[in-house]
Amino acid sequence: MLGGLGPLPAPLYLLMDGAYEDNQTRQLALDFGWIPVTPPRHNRLEPWEYDRAMYRRRNEIERLFRRLKGFRRIFSRFDKLDVIFLAFLNFALIVESLR
Numbered sequence: 001m002l003g004g005l006g007p008l009p010a011p012l013y014l015l016m017d018g019a020y021e022d023n024q025t026r027q028l029a030l031d032f033g034w035i036p037v038t039p040p041r042h043n044r045l046e047p048w049e050y051d052r053a054m055y056r057r058r059n060e061i062e063r064l065f066r067r068l069k070g071f072r073r074i075f076s077r078f079d080k081l082d083v084i085f086l087a088f089l090n091f092a093l094i095v096e097s098l099r
Helices: 023-031 052-056 058-068 072-076 082-098
Strands: 013-015 035-037
Touching: 013 052, 023 035, 052 058, 058 082, 072 082
Parallel strands: 013 035
Antiparallel strands: none
16 A cells, blocks of 8 residues: 555655554655654564654544544445545545534
């Protein structure tokens, strides 16, 4: 999935879950110019440094997805056309930003 996105013009943080902390995923993110932010597992022989403040912001993303699941139409994927699904997703994001 990351390979399909390709390189981006500016370095961006890639906030990853702990399940994606393997060396291959981190190296792929670095190859694309992204800054991987994921804590190493406690049993790693060579742990790396990561931006702890940025990783805490990952919680905001998790909470947004939890609120979006409140829209039944999104999590059930009733819409057959991608453009309709994307339109309703944009609508739900606007509603969430106005709260």
